[in-house]
Every structure is written in structure tokens, then in C-alpha cells.
Amino acid sequence: GENVEQHPSTLSVQEGDSAVIKCTYSDSASNYFPWYKQELGKGPQLIIDIRSNVGEKKDQRIAVTLNKTAKHFSLHITETQPEDSAVYFCAATYFGNEKLTFGTGTRLTIIP
Amino acid sequence: DTGVSQNPRHKITKRGQNVTFRCDPISEHNRLYWYRQTLGQGPEFLTYFQNEAQLEKSRLLSDRFSAERPKGSFSTLEIQRTEQGDSAMYLCASSGRQGQETQYFGPGTRLLVL
Numbered sequence: 113g114e115n116v117e118q119h120p121s122t123l124s125v126q127e128g129d130s131a132v133i134k135c136t137y138s139d140s141a142s143n144y145f146p147w148y149k150q151e152l153g154k155g156p157q158l159i160i161d162i163r164s165n166v167g168e169k170k171d172q173r174i175a176v177t178l179n180k181t182a183k184h185f186s187l188h189i190t191e192t193q194p195e196d197s198a199v200y201f202c203a204a205t206y207f208g209n210e211k212l213t214f215g216t217g218t219r220l221t222i223i224p
Numbered sequence: 225d226t227g228v229s230q231n232p233r234h235k236i237t238k239r240g241q242n243v244t245f246r247c248d249p250i251s252e253h254n255r256l257y258w259y260r261q262t263l264g265q266g267p268e269f270l271t272y273f274q275n276e277a278q279l280e281k282s283r284l285l286s287d288r289f290s291a292e293r294p295k296g297s298f299s300t301l302e303i304q305r306t307e308q309g310d311s312a313m314y315l316c317a318s319s320g321r322q323g324q325e326t327q328y329f330g331p332g333t334r335l336l337v338l
Contacts, residue, residue, distance in 0.1 A: 118266075144325045155228075155315055155329035156267065201266050205325065210255065210280060212327060214266030 114139040116204050118215025125192055126223050133218045135202035136184040142204040145185050146212070147176060150199045159200075160187070189220075197222045226250070228330035230316050236336045237306055244302045245333045249318030256299050257327060258291055260284065261313040267329075273299060306337045 115138040125131045137145075143164035148156035162169045162176045162185065169176050173192075178185040189196055199219050203212040229248045237243050249256045254275050259267035270289070271281045275296040285291075288306075293299040303310055313334050317327040 116266075146326065148329070153331075153334075155230075155331045158326060158328065161326060203266070207325060210257065210272045211269040211282075212257075212259075212267070214268070217264070217266055 114142060114204055114213040116202060116213050116215045118202050118218060120218060121216065122219045122221070124221045124223055127192055127194060129192055131187075131189045131192055131196070131220055133187045133200055133202070133220070134184060135186070135204075135215050136182075137204040137213075138183070139204070139206070140180075140183065141206045141209075143206045144204070145176070145178060146203050147187050148201045148203065148214075150201060150217075156201060192222045194222050194224055196220060228316055228318050228328055230314075230330040230333050232333060233331060234334050234336075236338065238338050239306060239308060241306055242302065242304045243306060243335065244300055245314055245316075245335075246298060246300050247316030247330060248298045249316070250320075250328060253318035253320050253328075254296065255319045256293055257317040257319075258299070258301050259315040259317065259329075261315055261332070262311075267315050270301075303335075306335075308337050311335055311337045 118135045146161035149159045150156045173190045175188040199217045201217050202215045205212050231246045257272040258270040261267040273293040288304045291301045313332045315332045317329045319327045
């Protein structure tokens with residue numbers, strides 16, 4: 113089955129700087145890659161996703177890149193703000209497989 | 225659009241007791257998922273429903289766990305004879321019709337087994 117690895121496990125950046133979180137996946141059939149943000153005591157909230165027919169997707173300060181050949185994808189957050197502090201999870205699946213396989217999470221701390 | 229809701233939000237029980245959680249998905253979504261999340265880990269898939277049919281169950285879902293979605297709307301997850309290892313956050317998610325893979329999560333039910 114699918115295995116998703118996520119790095120780093122913790123990340124601290126100064127407010128205003130950029131943050132990058134990387135994930136690798138094992139199943140070459142995977143073609144859908146969502147990113148979730150989870151705040152303390154809450155459920156995961158979808159922040160951006162990408163399908164394998166595109167290499168990059170942007171939404172304001174957030175972008176995701178996908179390298180299908182290398183089987184890795186990354187989350188980029190620019191101009192970080194204190195409210196970006198949370199745990200971020202990447203996940204992978206393929207159309208027809210209803211199960212999302214998650215990475216182990218990255219705790220992002222924005223230092224004011 | 226009211227998001228996914230879960231009740232209760234917190235549950236403390238003694239080992240050996242039965243517990244039941246409820247999930248109400250986004251109203252037009254026909255797919256409903258249960259995941260379990262332990263401290264410091266990502267959510268792990270337990271089971272999913274398309275309408276009222278339970279179509280896949282993870283090996284994590286032991287015989288003590290049962291999930292239902294009788295009318296294709298809300299779902300319940302019951303754990304019988306709880307064990308301390310069942311302590312976790314139980315998350316529910318829903319998604320729309322085929323071709324829309326995005327899963328939207330509820331706030332979760334945090335279970336503590338003493």
C-alpha cells in the first residue's frame with residue numbers, strides 16, 4: 113500500500129519568511145495530493161490540493177509543487193503570519209481509492 | 225454549507241465500557257469516512273461508506289468496532305469493550321460524488337479510556 117513520508121517534523125520560521133514542507137510517496141498510481149492544516153483541538157482543514165496532471169498550484173500565499181518522476185510534493189507558504197502556526201499534513205491517494213494516506217505531520221511555529 | 229459535525233466532542237470512559245460516536249456529513253455528500261488519529265501522528269483510515277453501503281474496512285477496525293450509516297445520511301461508530309489503546313481522536317470526513325476526491329473533516333471526537 114501507499115506510504116507517505118513527511119519532513120521536517122518541526123519547523124520554526126520568523127514571521128514574514130517562507131516555510132517549505134516536503135513529502136514523498138511510494139505508490140506511483142497516486143494522483144491526488146491534498147494538504148491539511150490542523151489547529152489544536154480541531155479537525156484537519158483542507159488548505160490546498162493538487163492533481164497529477166499539473167506540476168504547481170498557487171492560492172495566494174500558499175503553493176504546492178509536484179514532481180511525479182521523483183514521487184515528491186511540497187508545500188510552500190510565503191510571507192508567513194502568526195496564524196499560520198499549526199500542524200500541517202500531506203496526504204496521497206488515487207482516483208477510485210477512497211483512502212487517504214497521511215504523512216506524520218509538520219508542526220510549524222511562526223516566531224513574531 | 226454547514227460542514228461536517230461530530231458528537232460528542234469529548235468522551236471519557238472506563239475500560240470495558242461501550243461508546244458510540246455520531247457523524248453528520250455535509251448534506252449533499254454521499255461518501256463518509258472514519259479515521260483515527262493518535263497523538264503526534266497523521267489520521268489513519270478506518271472505514272468508508274458510499275450512501276448506506278460500507279465498502280471498505282481497514283485492518284485497524286477490529287471486531288470490537290462497528291460502523292453504520294443506516295439511511296445514507298449520518299453515521300455512528302461504536303466501540304465495544306473499550307481498551308486503553310482505543311484512546312485517540314476519531315475523525316469523520318465526507319466527500320461528494322465520484323470524481324470529487326476532496327474530503328472535508330469534522331472537528332473529531334476525542335476518546336480517553338481510563
